[in-house]
Amino acid sequence: xxxxxxxxxxxxxxxxxxxxxxxxxxxxxxxxxxxxxxxxxxxxxxxxxxxxxxxxxxxxxxxxxxxxxxxxxxxxxxxxxxxxxxxxxxxxxxxxxxxxxxxxxxxxxxxxxxxxxxxxxxxxxxxxxxxxxxxxxxxxxxxxxxxxxxxxxxxxxxxxxxx
Numbered sequence: 001x002x003x004x005x006x007x008x009x010x011x012x013x014x015x016x017x018x019x020x021x022x023x024x025x026x027x028x029x030x031x032x033x034x035x036x037x038x039x040x041x042x043x044x045x046x047x048x049x050x051x052x053x054x055x056x057x058x059x060x061x062x063x064x065x066x067x068x069x070x071x072x073x074x075x076x077x078x079x080x081x082x083x084x085x086x087x088x089x090x091x092x093x094x095x096x097x098x099x100x101x102x103x104x105x106x107x108x109x110x111x112x113x114x115x116x117x118x119x120x121x122x123x124x125x126x127x128x129x130x131x132x133x134x135x136x137x138x139x140x141x142x143x144x145x146x147x148x149x150x151x152x153x154x155x156x157x158x159x160x161x162x163x
Contacts, residue, residue: 014086014095018063019051019141021082021152022074024105024126031126032152033072033113037139038122042094047132048139050124054099064101072113072124076103082152085144098141102152129153 022033033050037043052067054060061079068074083100105111113124127133129151135143 011093011095014097016054017051017096017098017141018054018060018067019049019098019100019145020064020068020076020079021049021100021102022068022072022076022105023102023152024107024111026107027105027111028126030128030130030153032129033074033124034127034132034142035071035115035124036122037120039119041120042092043139045137046139047127047137048142049100051098060099060101064103068103071115071117071121073110073116074113075106075109077106079103083145083148083150085141085148085150087141087144089140094140096141098145100141100145100150 023031024033034047035050037046037048050068050071051064052071054063055066058066060081064079065076068076079101080103081099082102085098085100086095087098088095115121115123132138132146135146138146
């Protein structure tokens with residue numbers, strides 16, 4: 001079903017995405033896992049977090065775990081909501097509500113990522129949050145989150161809220 005932004009242009013409804021900010025404090029302190037998008041998908045060549053579309057009936061946490069496992073073979077612990085952005089690029093007919101979840105690698109299982117979807121990602125790497133690639137190399141939802149001041153290493157209380 002389509003929604004209209006004005007009476008002359010018909011646009012599709014926004015989609016819901018989940019981006020997962022994955023940390024590994026013991027092995028990669030201060031870093032998050034990012035990969036360069038690949039193939040015929042929006043944002044090809046840009047850096048993005050593991051993640052994808054929220055499926056019908058799925059919780060945000062389930063989506064974060066599923067997408068991460070499908071893309072990186074990593075299992076997660078301490079998955080929680082962190083931030084949300086409304087990312088719109090009208091010229092590209094792109095509108096996503098992206099829920100950012102934070103999580104830590106469950107090192108009782110595999111501790112380093114594999115690239116399980118090379119048709120969608122060039123590979124995964126651990127990058128320090130304060131040494132990220134330039135903004136023009138970031139996938140739009142991640143760019144918007146950083147521009148709005150999101151930092152997964154800010155102080156978080158036991159309920160997952162910033163303090």
